[in-house]
Amino acid sequence: MASIQRSGGKWRVQVYAKGVRDSKTFDTRQKAAAWALERDAQLKGIRLPDKLLADAMERYRREVAPDHGGARWELVRLKSLAETSIGRRKLPSLSTTDFAAWRDDRLTKVSPGTVAREMNLMRSVMEVARREWRWLTVNPMQDVRWPKTPKGRARGLSEKEIKTLGVAFGVWNNLRAETATQRVGLAFLFAIETAMRSGEICALRWENVYLSSQYVVLPQTKNGDSREVPLSLRAMEILRVLSKTDGPVFGLDDATRDALWRKTRDRTAHKDVHFHDTRSEAISRLSKKLDILELARVIGHRDLKSLLIYYRASASELAKRLG
Secondary structure, rough: OOOEEOOOOOOEEEEEEEOOEEEEEEOOOOHHHHHHHHHHHHHHOOOOOEEEEEHHHHHHHHHOOOHHOOHHHHHHHHHHEEEEEEEOOOHHHHHHHHHHHHHHHHHHOOHHHHHHHHHHHHHHHHHHHOOOOOOOOOOOOOOOHHHHHHOOOOOOOOOHHHHHHHHHHHOOOOOOOOOOHHHHHHHHHHHHHHHHOHHHHHHHHHHHHHOOOOEEEOOOOOOOOOOEEEHHHHHHHHHHOOOOOOOOOOOOOOOHHHHHHHHOOOOOOOOEEEOHHHHHHHHHHHHHOOOOOHHHHHOOOOHHHHHHHHHHOHHHHHHHOOO
16 A cells, blocks of 8 residues: 655655555655555566556457447547547556546546546546556546536427428338438437437347347347347337348448438437437336336336436326326
8 A cells, every 4th residue: 555645845655565664755746656556566566567558548449348338439539548648658657646637638628528438438448457457556547536517418309309300311201211311210210119229229130129029139238238128019110111131220330320310400400409319208208108117127227216207297197096
C-alpha cells in the first residue's frame, strides 16, 4: 500500500509491502505515484510490463470490445482515445490526478454524458489490464470523480410521428422490403412492437427467429446476457415480408441503418425523433400488457426501479382492477 503526501514543495511517498517499508521524495505527485506502483510491484515480486495506455486500448479493441453489444462505438472511441496525449502515457505513470485533469479538459469540448461514457470505457480498459493482463497493480481511475450527467432521454412517440415517418420510409400503407430505406422503416415499426434496440435488430439472424412459436432469441445483448423476445402479430407481419437469407434478417448494419434513418427523417417535420425513442414508446406500450417482472425479462432490464416510471396507473384505475 502506498501513501503520498505533500512535504513542503515536494511529494513524499511511502510504500509498505510484505513487511518491507520504503520511501522516496519527488518533485511531482505524478512521479511519486509512478515510483509507488513500480516499487510496490517489486516488493511483491511482480514485474509490470512497460506498456502505454494506448497498448492496453489496442489489446482491449482486439480481445474484449468485439464481444460487447456496443462494440462499434467502443472500437471507434478506443482508437480515438489511444491517439491522445494520455493514450501515449505509460500505464504505471498514470494517477488519479492525471485522469481528473483529462476529465476537466474534455468537459470543455464535449458534453458530460460523452465524457462519462469515455471514462467508463477507460476504466474498463484499466480494470482488465489490472485484473487479467497484470499490467497494473491498481486501477488509477478507481477514485476519479465522474461528471454529473443529465437524466437519460425517455421520450415517447405520437401516432402522428409514427405515421409520418412510416409514410416517409414507404412502409405505412403497405409493408415492403424492396429497398434498404424501406427495411429501415420496417425496423422502426418492429422496434415499436418489440422494444429491441437498433443494434439488436440489425444483428438479428433467421436462425434465431421462431415464427411458429412467435418469438426471437437475442444471443448477445447490451448487458452481455441472451434473452427471448415475444412477437406481437404486427411484428410477425413485418418479419414475413423480409427475405430469408444467410445474412441479417433486415439486411442492414447499424451504420447503414443510422445513415438512412437520418436522411429520411430529416425530410419530415419530426427531426427531433431519434430511432432509440422507439424503445421508450415500446416499453410504455408493453407496460400496459405485462407486469413489471415480465417486462424486465422481455426488454432485458436488471434494475426494476428504472421501469417504475412506466407504471403510472392512478389509484382509481388500480381500484377497478381489484374489483
